[in-house]
Amino acid sequence: MRIVVCVKHVPDLQSDRSLDQDGHLVRGEDDVLNELDENAVEAAVALAEEHGAEVVALTVGPDDAVDAVRRALQMGADSAVHVVDDRIAGFDVVGTAKVLAGAVRALGAETPVDLVVTGMATMDGLTSMVPAALAAALDLPALTLASEVTLEGSAVTITRSIGDADERQSADLPLVLSVTDQANEPRYPNFKAIMAAKKKPVTTWSLDDLPDVATAGAGTTVRSAAARPPREAGRILTDTGDAGAQLAAYLVENKLV
Amino acid sequence: MPELDRPLLVVADHVDGALTHPAAEVLTLARSLTTGPVSAVVLESPDTAALGRYGVATVYAPELGGLAPTVSAVAAEAVLAAVRQADPAAVLLVSSFAGKELAARLAVALDSGAVVDATGVTVEDGALVASKVVLQGTWETTCEVTRGVPVIAVKPTVVEAVAVDGAEPEVVAVPVEFSDAARAVRVLSRTEHPRERAPLGEARTVVVGGRGVEGDFSLVTELADELGAAVGATRVATDEGWIEHAAQVGQTGVTISPRLYIGVGVSGAIHHTAGMQAAQTVVAVNSDPEAPIFEMADLGIVGDLNDVLPQAIEELRRLRG
Ligand SMILES: Cc1cc2nc3c(=O)[nH]c(=O)nc-3n(C[C@H](O)[C@H](O)[C@H](O)COP(=O)(O)OP(=O)(O)OC[C@H]3O[C@@H](n4cnc5c(N)ncnc54)[C@H](O)[C@@H]3O)c2cc1C
Numbered sequence: 001m002r003i004v005v006c007v008k009h010v011p012d013l014q015s016d017r018s019l020d021q022d023g024h025l026v027r028g029e030d031d032v033l034n035e036l037d038e039n040a041v042e043a044a045v046a047l048a049e050e051h052g053a054e055v056v057a058l059t060v061g062p063d064d065a066v067d068a069v070r071r072a073l074q075m076g077a078d079s080a081v082h083v084v085d086d087r088i089a090g091f092d093v094v095g096t097a098k099v100l101a102g103a104v105r106a107l108g109a110e111t112p113v114d115l116v117v118t119g120m121a122t123m124d125g126l127t128s129m130v131p132a133a134l135a136a137a138l139d140l141p142a143l144t145l146a147s148e149v150t151l152e153g154s155a156v157t158i159t160r161s162i163g164d165a166d167e168r169q170s171a172d173l174p175l176v177l178s179v180t181d182q183a184n185e186p187r188y189p190n191f192k193a194i195m196a197a198k199k200k201p202v203t204t205w206s207l208d209d210l211p212d213v214a215t216a217g218a219g220t221t222v223r224s225a226a227a228r229p230p231r232e233a234g235r236i237l238t239d240t241g242d243a244g245a246q247l248a249a250y251l252v253e254n255k256l257v
Numbered sequence: 258m259p260e261l262d263r264p265l266l267v268v269a270d271h272v273d274g275a276l277t278h279p280a281a282e283v284l285t286l287a288r289s290l291t292t293g294p295v296s297a298v299v300l301e302s303p304d305t306a307a308l309g310r311y312g313v314a315t316v317y318a319p320e321l322g323g324l325a326p327t328v329s330a331v332a333a334e335a336v337l338a339a340v341r342q343a344d345p346a347a348v349l350l351v352s353s354f355a356g357k358e359l360a361a362r363l364a365v366a367l368d369s370g371a372v373v374d375a376t377g378v379t380v381e382d383g384a385l386v387a388s389k390v391v392l393q394g395t396w397e398t399t400c401e402v403t404r405g406v407p408v409i410a411v412k413p414t415v416v417e418a419v420a421v422d423g424a425e426p427e428v429v430a431v432p433v434e435f436s437d438a439a440r441a442v443r444v445l446s447r448t449e450h451p452r453e454r455a456p457l458g459e460a461r462t463v464v465v466g467g468r469g470v471e472g473d474f475s476l477v478t479e480l481a482d483e484l485g486a487a488v489g490a491t492r493v494a495t496d497e498g499w500i501e502h503a504a505q506v507g508q509t510g511v512t513i514s515p516r517l518y519i520g521v522g523v524s525g526a527i528h529h530t531a532g533m534q535a536a537q538t539v540v541a542v543n544s545d546p547e548a549p550i551f552e553m554a555d556l557g558i559v560g561d562l563n564d565v566l567p568q569a570i571e572e573l574r575r576l577r578g
């Protein structure tokens with residue numbers, strides 16, 4: 001079995017993040033593997049350990065983004081593919097999904113890909129659109145936002161809780177799977193795993209290596225981008241016995257009830 | 258405001274046969290953007306009376322042939338069949354998790370683009386321009402789809418739903434050829450959560466309990482009932498099993514933009530505030546004066562929730578007679 005896990009390199013949530021004049025995200029020193037993709041890597045590696053499989057980590061992003069797949073290798077992926085090309089800068093979800101799909105197809109041409117695993121969202125774009133877009137681009141079934149995953153034979157069964165319902169869904173491999181942060185507890189690589197990861201192969205591809213990716217680019221554009229003024233702190237009061245009454249009065253005075 | 262003169266198509270979400278409030282908001286928004294007709298596509302039996310009240314002239318009803326519309330490929334292929342029939346200037350929908358997946362698939366199939374989590378849409382130079390607050394509320398952007406039929410998913414509660422005097426719409430059945438990939442997903446079971454209060458994403462007031470409630474949501478619930486509010490929680494509270502996972506507000510839970518947010522025993526971690534920074538008024542009750550949530554609170558109360566909440570509830574009852 002061959003599993004591809006998609007991971008994104010994103011600015012650290014705690015850093016000062018910004019957009020440039022074109023509305024593109026400014027990438028910097030503090031970029032990390034998207035936190036929610038650790039759950040995707042964990043799901044892929046755990047399935048591989050249980051059922052026997054090779055795990056390929058895949059990222060689309062600039063030079064530094066190789067760090068994201070390196071982290072995935074430390075967590076147990078066997079090899080990695082980094083798609084990097086200046087022409088990809090500023091792609092939207094549709095463009096990104098087409099590139100990811102092209103890379104999955106190229107990997108599948110070597111050895112068939114049974115499962116593509118993604119996280120539920122990235123901490124920068126945060127659209128949660130890529131998994132569905134990728135499934136559409138690959139014409140594969142999709143099981144998304146899984147909080148539990150099991151594989152029996154060739155059937156994957158998931159539990160998902162979205163909106164105001166819980167659902168169990170199932171489909172046969174090959175398919176695209178996205179997992180939430182409820183799905184598992186990502187492992188923390190030890191020294192041995194970190195050293196072993198250094199020897200694992202990382203392949204770099206450009207758009208020229210993905211002949212069947214339509215040169216779609218982005219179908220969306222950012223017209224304007226501006227930093228918002230930070231939310232200002234208001235009145236702080238310390239309870240000396242009447243704070244509850246003051247809270248009630250505040251709500252009534254400000255017509256919030 | 259300049260308007261389009263072409264038809265717009267809205268994916269009109271229903272729950273239990275009734276048009277949802279967020280869908281009514283998107284229909285209201287669509288009416289303000291075009292002088293052309295607003296039509297709806299509906300994936301279950303349409304609430305024609307409500308659709309008429311929100312100005313819909315034509316309802317497209319794709320034939321699902323027994324497939325579940327909660328499978329995103331099924332929903333997307335059904336909506337796509339309606340798009341092909343209606344030939345709209347744009348498709349608008351609600352930005353829920355399901356709506357975002359649907360938007361993604363439509364944009365791929367139409368080879369266009371999708372903007373999700375839009376907080377507003379206007380017409381500029383004949384194009385739809387969507388505003389979007391990004392990077393956990395720290396940046397404001399406007400975006401546009403530059404190719405094909407634009408798909409725009411609008412966040413709940415950012416538009417006020419306004420009804421009009423409309424006639425019953427015409428319902429048009431739409432045949433759909435489903436792909437193997439859509440047919441491949443089997444829905445084994447589905448359990449709807451009971452709707453005891455206002456749904457979190459649609460509520461005007463939300464009271465959120467965090468670790469500080471130490472397992473007991475009764476005061477939070479009592480205050481919420483007093484305010485007609487929805488009850489939310491931090492991830493700590495849902496992980497501990499004090500309340501259902503669906504109540505989680507934040508990055509990986511529900512994003513809310515209520516008029517009033519009250520956080521009780523909530524520290525204000527960025528994963529949480531990402532999901533509530535759009536609240537108009539923020540009130541926080543926390544015993545730790547250093548809690549980061551105070552930096553964004555319009556009213557911050559440093560105190561024990563077990564003292565503050567009972568008094569506030571009692572006083573609210575007294576003030577409101
Ligand atoms: C602030 C901001 C707002 C944006 N808004 C929009 C928008 O409304 N519409 C739009 O079309 N584009 C938008 N984009 C662009 C879009 O986010 C990027 O193109 C991005 O590469 C894919 O989307 P995402 O980061 O939202 O991923 P999500 O869909 O949130 O990610 C889900 C999963 O997909 C996988 N994944 C995502 N990107 C990659 C990658 N590059 N390499 C490998 N795996 C990946 C990961 O497993 C991830 O967990 C926005 C970008 C930014 C920075």
Ligand SMILES: Cc1cc2nc3c(=O)[nH]c(=O)nc-3n(C[C@H](O)[C@H](O)[C@H](O)COP(=O)(O)OP(=O)(O)OC[C@H]3O[C@@H](n4cnc5c(N)ncnc54)[C@H](O)[C@@H]3O)c2cc1C
Pocket residue numbers: 035036181466467468469470490491492493494505506507508509510511521522523524525526527528529532542543544545548560561562563
């Ligand atoms: C990938 C990822 C995604 C996440 N997504 C989310 C998300 O979507 N939503 C979310 O909420 N979190 C999320 N988290 C978790 C988040 O980082 C925080 O851990 C969480 O929000 C903290 O919850 P809390 O405020 O209830 O608990 P704490 O941070 O422990 O704060 C509890 C607060 O209660 C106060 N308190 C204690 N006793 C009392 C009392 N008697 N009276 C008044 N105040 C009291 C304390 O002073 C403290 O400030 C995520 C984390 C990760 C890693």
